[in-house]
Amino acid sequence: MATTPVAPAPKAPKLNRIGLQILDYRGGKTTLCAGCGHNAISERITEAFFEMGIQPERVMKMSGIGCSSKSPAYFMSRSFSFNSVHGRMPSVATGALLANKTMRSVAVSGDGDTASIGMGQFVHLMRRNVPMIYIIEDNGVYGLTKGQFSATADIGSKQKTGVVNDLPAIDICALAIQLGATFVGRSFSGDKKQLSAMLKAALAHQGTVLLDVISPCVTFNDHEGSTKSYKYMQEHEEEVGEVGFVPFFEDISVEYDANTTIDVPMHDGSHLRLRKIHEEYAPTDKIGAVKLLNESHHKGEVLTGVFYVDTQKQDFAQLLNLVDEPLATLPESRTRPSREVLTQLMELHL
Amino acid sequence: MATTPVAPAPKAPKLNRIGLQILDYRGGKTTLCAGCGHNAISERITEAFFEMGIQPERVMKMSGIGCSSKSPAYFMSRSFSFNSVHGRMPSVATGALLANKTMRSVAVSGDGDTASIGMGQFVHLMRRNVPMIYIIEDNGVYGLTKGQFSATADIGSKQKTGVVNDLPAIDICALAIQLGATFVGRSFSGDKKQLSAMLKAALAHQGTVLLDVISPCVTFNDHEGSTKSYKYMQEHEEEVGEVGFVPFFEDISVEYDANTTIDVPMHDGSHLRLRKIHEEYAPTDKIGAVKLLNESHHKGEVLTGVFYVDTQKQDFAQLLNLVDEPLATLPESRTRPSREVLTQLMELHL
Amino acid sequence: MTPTQLVAESQPAKQAADGSKRIVNDFSIQVATVNGSGSQSANSVLLRSIFRMGVPVSGKNLFPSNIAGLPTWYTIRVNKDGWVARKTEIDLLIAMNPETAKEDVLSMKAGGAVIYDEGLKLNELRSDLIFYAVPFDQLTVATGAEAKLRKLIKNMVYVGIAAQLLSIDMASVEETVRKQFAKKVKAAELNLNAVRVGHDYAKSTLTKQDPLAVEALAADHPRNTRGKIIIDGNAAAAMGAMFAGVTVVGWYPITPSSSVVENLIDLMKKYRVEKDGKATFAIVQAEDELAAIGMVLGAGWAGARAMTASSGPGLSLMAEFAGLGYYAELPGVIFDIQRTGPSTGLPTRTSQADLTFIAGLSHGDTKHVILLPGSVKECFEFGMECFELAEQLQTPVFMLSDLDLGMNNWMSEPFDYPEKPISRGKVLSAEDLQRLGGFGRYKDVDGDGIPYRTLPGTDHPLAAYFTRGSGHNEKALYSERPDDYENNMLRLARKFDTAKTLVPKPILEGSGKEKVGILAFGTSHWAIIEARDQLTRESKLATDYLRVRAYPFTQEVHDFVARHDRVYVVEQNRDAQLQSLLKVDLDPAFAVKLRSVLHFNGLPIDARSVSAVIAEEEGVAK
Amino acid sequence: MTPTQLVAESQPAKQAADGSKRIVNDFSIQVATVNGSGSQSANSVLLRSIFRMGVPVSGKNLFPSNIAGLPTWYTIRVNKDGWVARKTEIDLLIAMNPETAKEDVLSMKAGGAVIYDEGLKLNELRSDLIFYAVPFDQLTVATGAEAKLRKLIKNMVYVGIAAQLLSIDMASVEETVRKQFAKKVKAAELNLNAVRVGHDYAKSTLTKQDPLAVEALAADHPRNTRGKIIIDGNAAAAMGAMFAGVTVVGWYPITPSSSVVENLIDLMKKYRVEKDGKATFAIVQAEDELAAIGMVLGAGWAGARAMTASSGPGLSLMAEFAGLGYYAELPGVIFDIQRTGPSTGLPTRTSQADLTFIAGLSHGDTKHVILLPGSVKECFEFGMECFELAEQLQTPVFMLSDLDLGMNNWMSEPFDYPEKPISRGKVLSAEDLQRLGGFGRYKDVDGDGIPYRTLPGTDHPLAAYFTRGSGHNEKALYSERPDDYENNMLRLARKFDTAKTLVPKPILEGSGKEKVGILAFGTSHWAIIEARDQLTRESKLATDYLRVRAYPFTQEVHDFVARHDRVYVVEQNRDAQLQSLLKVDLDPAFAVKLRSVLHFNGLPIDARSVSAVIAEEEGVAK
């Protein structure tokens, strides 16, 4: 019988439901500016995938070009990453997803990458409802090219140089809802709680998730007169509804007040719980959602939260009625028709 | 004293206010299919410019690529025409307009040219409110490449081959309003009266005019199951408001009922008169207009009429505060700074 | 004329008045009509009926860039020697288009024959042609076809008339029609009846005056077409892609490439949907060509065999992505069905003018592998080979076809089923990684410049890597180091050298010992083989001919130029593009031997345009 | 160390211990730091202070493709002979970046000197270097600058230290600082004070051991820089555009071209806004490069002088429009500030690898006119000339600069005001039309291939015409006729020949009678002139050198190759792109003379990389 005292075992690192630790979800050292909103978002993404227990190797990280588009290098190094060309990531992501629909796809873009050069592909990605998470790290400027206005810069907002933007901002969220995205929300890189909940809910959704995350550029757009600065967001952020999320692997019987809270059962069994804050908030009403967003501009509010969610609409892979296995690795027996087929075809042309 | 009977003088052709006859506005012989909606639109454009008495030489006809984009060759041969590349006419038109803002610009595009390959440039054209008339001859298919679906094809609509479109249609009008166009309407190539009134009002507007004109493709999309056929339009067209127009050079004191009719004074002194048909119709309310359009899809109606008009917003040329004369032909004295300026600059770099 | 006359006792078509000898199986027929008139199936019946008699034919459609109502010319060349290139002279004109009838007739060479609608009075235009007036509308009415079908049926009437005048076997015509309308028996009868009406009319009313005639080739005749197929290159290329096991297709319609994917869609729906109705493929009509190739590269990266098909303007739009594919080393297949540029150019005319542009498609030091099919059979074979090479070399591979090859009707031996199994190139599995203990995505392990890759989803902690179009080192980590960049670029150059050993080798015709050589690629082939025959027969000039089938050039190309005194480079563009690439790659000492034969008016090149220039330059012209 | 010590009685910097002779006005300084640390203005002060002493300098910034925190190296070359190309060996290192300090020090050649922060203990790394330890943080605090400014001020401290060690005239430093901070007097004082603190510290504490020194050049010294300017190529090009009378600019930001338009915006706001505050220009930040060039062509068509500036990826996206510009004959100017490709490549490194791609940018038989500036002065002059040529030739004209030329600091003679008035090319007025009774838009009236055009708005019933990228005849009417197409393409070829007579001619250096020739373009120039000097001095090899300044090549280029036995083509790309274009255009008999000297690691080419290869191949290497 052991009487000698045993040294206390070193505290084991927290493991997620598939037995991995947060370290398994980390990426490379960031090369973005200290304080850049993008870095905070990378953190939230890392946590969300860790907490939802998603195997890193089952994830594709897609991006275009920009400071924001660099960020996939700074989270989840064990996932497959594709940093493509400026504004055209949506097509690359679509192709990759069709090649292997069993993978999770998380895409990071910027407001310039999406709303300027990328607008054409963005519109059609939303329209197809390709199953993936599309995150716009929105700072209202082109960070990597040193601070020119992007198409999400608000009219009247000032550059450091004093130059004023005189073109209306494009509301990416209103646009996405209008075009067919099935999970659309806005958050703020500084809003840890909300962003985390939204990211986890996004992982539970089947279809295109569009998250417009205001992410201040500390170097070129965090000054007085900017409407994408930390200060401005702290002063003008208006939550339409508090975002709660109960993952499928947790106890769902958590209490909630059905009068004030909308419960949205997600595709994977998780539940999205949205507690009404804004009176007109109705996250399953497409027309209302667009109206709400359009009105917010007049009020000068920056609405955040999940604006619209549709868990019924078929995603693009379903529309194409693909076989269950990844197209990429189907065996020759299923991709090359038989000798007889060729003979048949030849006869047709005799 | 003449007693011999004089032969009656041949009836003189009708002249417009600048003394030109309709012949001066005609174009080349069409090479489009007999019965193509595009031909009817060319007719209406010809009439509108004739009746408004616009000097053909003061007009730039811009287009992309497609059957629709060919049509500028079939009206107003005395105007300057630029048939550019597929989907990228907006940038060409913008450049031309900035080079000479004193010209009228009328652009013809197709639903493929605009909503597929052209979406990126279209969005940014609307956003800039470039002063021009942008007409989409919308048939829901790619006519010139033999009938593939375009992005305005309604979900569920059938191709001749029986193939069904399973992607949602993009409502170009809702999009244009959302993005900043200041005169947005929809019409039908078969609706002579409405289209004529809208085109004339368009000519009186200062800013981007977006007209989505349903224009059936008799060869590839005029069959049962198409939602862009003559038959379908006759059955589903719903006017939001009757469009009336009183040009500046005519007597404006025409009676109208202020309760049922909205009078919009246009930039050139003309008046747009919109008689409410749809109860929720409010053509100066941006948010309402978008809502109205979104709702119409659920009802399966094809709304036509002027959905939105804003006569106050500055157009792009005004935003850029350009000199009054065309930039294209400014004399060297105004475009090449003096010798002293160069000396100054050199000193700065000594 | 009354129906009774139609069934009048038939008389045998008389011989040409002057006993001039008959011209058998060696002439061309041109049907002048307007597009949208539905003459296509009639022309096809005419073509295939002759083909069915064992006689070599080719059919070329010259159509306008619009949908209906503009002049269209369909030319059928009948040639016992098997020459199928375009022939400039027309022997029999079927003038169905009032608008062009006059010019069509005036442009014929003396002695030709013209079938026309009597209303047009074309016979008054020239006295040196043979004219056959036909009351088409009356005959069409006489077929009893309902009004709305008459426009179509009318075409079948001229088939009957031509059949009779050219003594085309009516049994063959009947078989052809029945096969063509296999699924629509009523339509078949209707059309057959129309053919008969035309045939009977000719038989009863027209006096054969021209020397043209089709005669079935003996079963054992070396050129008997039995067993051959007739198909267009785009249909063949689509088959190639299907048998290559393509799974992801992104495309955007554009003439003349649309039919590649449209054919592919039909094939895949038929042969690549499984019992449970699910598809082993995804074909997406993209919003434009940038998206189309983006999808292809994304899919290729994720491990799929992916492709797109387009033409000039689309290829221009793919430039940026093409460079990404080269530098990030992504497999992908791009078919470029060339049309006449620059810009929109002549969308319905043929050309070979994208070659140099594609060879270096994108900014920076970018180089691409290109396959150059010359026949419909090669459209099928290279259509498969492209995918093998793209995955073996991990780079975009282009196939340059053209409108002539892609959209016209060509005879061919039936295609062979691929014997070698699909190989997916250097892909590492989780097991491999376990064994190797990791890998360097851009490391040249084998010395051939081709690195190893893993596919997204490979279940191993060391499987993932970062793909980017920016600078990277062997481990696929971001790098701006001068040495990393230079080494990587040198490896890519090595990989391109490896490509030379893998692409299809050129094909030599001739003894290989002649002084004069001819170099060419693609559809110029058909004009060249006929031109070589002309040169030997007419000018006693023997030539060797090497048909280049890929870029980069293989050693054989260099050797060929080295071995000959003068080498004529024949191509269908203005800027001598193949010659330019040769000048860059060949030992300059040999470049001096190159001469140009160019043809670039939008029409397929003809034999005479080749033989005339060569005979002239060689001083053997008559 | 206490402030008192800082103001300690100053002692003259001692001579190098060993009496080794001083190295005067011939060395290079490298400042290793991180971007975003604000060292730019300090480096500029250092550069210009030496320049102000009449001593030739050049400054090159090697920066990463991110915004802040990554290693950056700024190199100042001081050279009495005026050599300004990159020099690989560093003589004095100012090691401000802990991250790279070790590698920076280890890569130095023996005998070099290092100024470093004492905390880094770099002196322990090597014994064959001269080390100057500096307590930067303390000195910075000692400047009395408020905390938030210290990061910036610290840079000025090293300026002072270097100034003292290199005996740079403090008066010159002071003038430079005052001029640089002209509008901010307080900042000037603050910075000057920091410089003094550094200077005093060095004076009082450091013992001069290295042989490096700057000495003012005598006023009458031939290389005295007095009267010269220092500027970067992008600023110069922007000035050129303004003085060319540009009115419409469409652009999309991309490194390294952004500063062209950003400079232009500042200039235009200052000099092209009229009394009433209205602008004689429109500068539009487009949504992408396709839109940017679309705006340019639309504006050019409407009669404006229009331009855009971009780099590799942007140029790839302009491919389709470039073909439209060529075929529809639209004037337009495109500046391509080349960076290292392919794809995204190394966005902050230099290259000359877009040449062949741009020469044939777009599908089909497309050819473009390209100007190739080699100096900042030419960036200004060609920046103007582009617009003249574009309107004269009615075609897009490209100017290929590069990152090294566009973003680095270069000495230059001041720019000359344009003497010849702006000419707008062949444009017909209403009066002309009245006189001529109409015109044919694409008719070759003058035999030079250049047709006449009218501008939209020309008030005459016959002024209008239809512009399109599809086939057209002389009257600009739609045409698919083979003859119309071929004639038009041949005229375009003639026009391109005319371009050869209008573009800037190449510049010859050397007697013109040597056996060995050197051909190059752009920034390679600076390495070549120094390399030629090395070859004559070290290897007694005299060479002739022709700098090509435009494509298509003028007669002089052909003659130059013809006149020499061996011609070395020096360029900064992997695929020998200039040589390739030469091989295509030159008489093949001469192509055999071409040899390649290539440099493609993203850094500007240096003289040694040129002279070593040539000496080796010429068998005169030591």
Ligand SMILES: Cc1ncc(C[n+]2csc(CCOP(=O)(O)OP(=O)(O)O)c2C)c(N)n1
């Ligand atoms: C085709 C092309 N054009 C331009 C660029 C230059 N560029 C790089 S990033 C960028 C904008 C990035 O802005 P955004 O997407 O908002 O990202 P951020 O840096 O603000 O996070 C641009 C214009 C490029 N890389 N490619």
Ligand SMILES: Cc1ncc(C[n+]2csc(CCOP(=O)(O)OP(=O)(O)O)c2C)c(N)n1
């Ligand atoms: C870059 C490019 N891609 C594809 C094409 C082929 N193309 C010509 S017209 C057209 C679509 C036209 O559709 P739409 O704009 O709706 O015009 P419509 O013919 O229906 O009037 C396409 C895809 C082209 N000309 N250019």
Ligand code: SF4
């Ligand atoms: S520049 Fe702006 S966006 Fe880019 S990393 Fe720095 S803070 Fe972030």
Ligand code: SF4
């Ligand atoms: S194809 Fe359709 S769109 Fe084109 S011209 Fe004919 S009817 Fe009109």
Ligand SMILES: [Mg+2]
């Ligand atoms: Mg941004």
Ligand SMILES: [Mg+2]
């Ligand atoms: Mg259409």
